[in-house]
Amino acid sequence: MNIQLGSGKVHAASETPGFLPLPKCGGNKPAERYRKTAADVNCKACFKVVLAELDREIAAYEDTTPGNPEVVTPDAPESATVSHVSNTNRGETEMAETTATKLDVTEDAGKAALEQIDANIERARSLAEADNAEALEELGAETEGIISALVGKGSIKAKKEKRAEWAAAAIVPEKAVKKVTEGKIAPKTWDQYAGTEELMAIGAEKLAEGVRLHLKASTVAAEVASATFDAWTRMENKAGDPDLLGAGDAAKKFSGEMLRLAGEGFERTYDNEQSLKRLARSAQDQRSDVRAAWLRSLDTDTKEGAERRAIVAKQLEGKPEDVPASEWIAKAYNTSTIGQTEKRRLEYQAKQKAAELEAGSAGSDSEGGEGEGTGEGSDTSTDNSTPDERITKFAKKLLKDMETAKPEDFEVASEDTKKAAREQFTQAIEALKKMVQATL
Structure with missing residues (x-):
């Protein structure tokens, strides 16, 4: 079973009866935050732990066959089928099969095999740095096949050492936050x-x-x-x-x-x-x-x-x-302290206010009657201001009134009030359109 934190790395799970699973690498988050996943392990630290566990199990098994240091598997024939671990840059731990002949480390064939393993390990470092997963996997299968075939006095120690050297060489370097590429520091994810x-x-x-x-x-x-x-x-x-x-x-x-x-x-x-x-x-x-x-x-x-x-x-x-x-x-940041939704609300309120004022102005004119200019609300007979002054005054008053309107009032108002306001604002919009048209 594998576990994962959010969309982060996939870890191999270390399960303890009675406790929630934690990553084999230790992790740095509470256990309850990890979830089970069917995704492949891609945590390199967990992979190293898995390899070490496998090495210990193999060594323990081989130690249980005293008196016959050449035994690879129970009742193994001269040409034996040996399981090996393939290390890929995705962190997968797979079991594959390969056929290998026994290679005694005390003889020339065994010594030549150790030299070949060392050469493969050196090549693995280059492949890992180049992030060549496919070639690294193939080389890993070949190398493990040779390691598994080692027998004779000192073979157990040699296997352990060579597997550890391979594990260290074959891990693809993670693209860390401070990895330097072309003189620049890679940005954080x-x-x-x-x-x-x-x-x-x-x-x-x-x-x-x-x-x-x-x-x-x-x-x-x-x-x-x-x-x-x-x-x-x-x-x-x-x-x-x-x-x-x-x-x-x-x-x-x-x-x-x-x-x-x-x-x-x-x-x-x-x-x-x-x-x-x-x-x-x-x-x-x-x-x-x-x-x-x-x-x-x-x-x-x-x-x-x-x-x-x-x-x-x-x-x-x-x-x-x-x-x-x-x-x-x-x-x-070339932005505003007023959000888009707020701007739309203010624009809407401005249009509605303008319509309301226009509707009120039209009502006053009709109530005054033809030839009447002295009634309440109508002082045109004594108004000696110019059209420019009146328009400027009207525009300033309109904007000032709109600034006093609160968007939240419209949101919580009753439906009847909203309906009446919409009708008045619609009239104001039409009036404003006429005013704007007149300026063109």
Whole structure:
């Protein structure tokens, strides 16, 4: 049985009765966080442990055949079928069969075999560095066949040593975070940043839950967007700054992996797949709102605000005292402190307010009657301002009134109020269109 943490490395499991399985390499996470998987082992540390265990078992078995050091397997004929372990760069542990002739290490044939093993080990190092898995696997089968055929005095020790040397030489170097290639440091992957695996699990589970339970998209999307943006703030972009825009490779692959992982949490049907896509799009729309709220929190005198300012401390260097941190960082990232959803709400409110004002103006004109200019609400007879002044005054008042409107009021208002507002706003939009047309 193999185990895995999220979408990370696949480990060989070390099982102890009464306890949850842990990786053979030891691992660094609680046992309950690992899940069983049918995937092949790709943890090199676990693979080395497996090889060492096999060596001990072989040595223990051979030690139980005193008096006949040439015995390879029980009742083995002169030409015996010997099992061997094939080491590949994927970390797989396989059993294959090869036919080998006994090679006494005290005789010329055995000594020549040891030299051939050493040559194969040296070649394995080159193949491993070149990441040539196929050639390495073939060479491993050949080398193990020779090692397994060794017999005679000192053969047990020789086998153990040669297998250990092979295991060390044949492991393909992992593409570590600080592996230098062409004078540059390879960038981190998304799962190498602290806390991102947990955020991945949260977001994926929320998406899967939304599909399974047919939850409201806006509710699920807000939580997924929050988890995703939180992960982005922990990652770095190409400039080495917090990836608030999610433009880096790690951030993009994080989002893609979240969708893949979420897909494992529900039955794969057409309807469910479409539901997942809708939830993902909704979450994408809300990420700009989450980012905007995060930026605005930089101006708050709270623990959360202080922690977030620490994340962008480098970018805040040189900020003038009279410039809010939110605006400074938003400008640095060429983004806004107002999210896309919020912008659409404000635009909508502006149109509705304009329609309302236009409707009110039209009502006042009709109530005054022809030739009447002195009634309440109509002071045109004493208004000596120019058209330019009146238009400027009207535009400023319109924008000022719209700024006082609160988006949350419209969300919680009764249906009757919403309906009445929609009708008034529709009238205002038509009036505004006429005004705009008149300026063309």
